[in-house]
């Protein structure tokens with residue numbers, strides 16, 4: 001194997017995820033050499049603007065994809081959640097490793113669970129998906145935007161700017177910050193973002209040598225579950241800035257795919273679950289069902305309100 005260059009964002013989480021993948025590669029191919037190339041993305045540069053207002057898709061991946069196309073790097077490790085539904089011509093996801101915990105969790109300063117938070121308590125999240133689901137359950141809470149990397153957000157909570165924040169369990173587990181978690185929210189309470197907890201290892205589609213190596217890191221059940229969620233996402237041309245959620249789970253050899261579309265106030269929530277084997281069909285069918293229930297109009301309304 002030739003020496004490889006991996007492209008990564010420089011946040012602690014991105015570096016942790018990248019290092020984990022490099023370790024896995026070294027287990028399969030002990031003498032592979034991997035050099036790290038740090039890349040700053042638009043999402044890293046505009047940390048003062050709430051993500052839903054930034055609007056654009058692929059904020060955390062575009063510059064990295066360009067580096068792949070320019071052959072400045074050979075592969076990249078992304079949070080699957082940050083990947084837009086469409087990928088640039090010439091690039092592929094060469095592997096989706098075993099999924100970490102896909103759920104969201106509540107981290108609260110006083111140790112209150114979501115149901116115990118006092119009325120009026122301030123919950124920090126910039127995700128309209130999380131906002132909608134919190135307010136659907138607890139309309140008496142206030143939601144305020146919080147941006148920044150995991151460490152920055154935890155610091156803002158400690159500084160007293162919020163009573164609680166919501167973060168992906170996967171990020172905290174990868175960082176070994178599990179003890180920060182107050183409550184893991186069930187997927188019934190908080191349906192995760194498409195691809196949450198999974199990684200995407202991306203490379204050039206013509207890089208056969210590398211693809212042969214990467215396929216060994218692929219976890220087929222995770223890949224198929226994520227494919228079902230992304231088929232659902234694709235039907236809405238949505239991104240992580242929309243109040244849209246989907247989660248696919250394997251039960252007795254079948255995929256159970258749940259999807260949700262909501263308005264940011266949580267007053268209107270459209271959701272359904274389908275069971276099947278064919279990921280693409282399942283994702284598209286589920287999207288069709290939600291569209292029949294008015295999901296398209298709901299998202300169009302949200303889009304009008306948030307995009308600059």
Ligand SMILES: NCc1[nH]cc(CCC(=O)O)c1CC(=O)O
Nearest residue numbers: 079081167168170171196197198
């Ligand atoms: N939006 C940023 C982002 N992208 C991936 C993760 C966490 C790890 C994952 O979901 O795989 C996070 C942080 C968060 O949402 O709490």
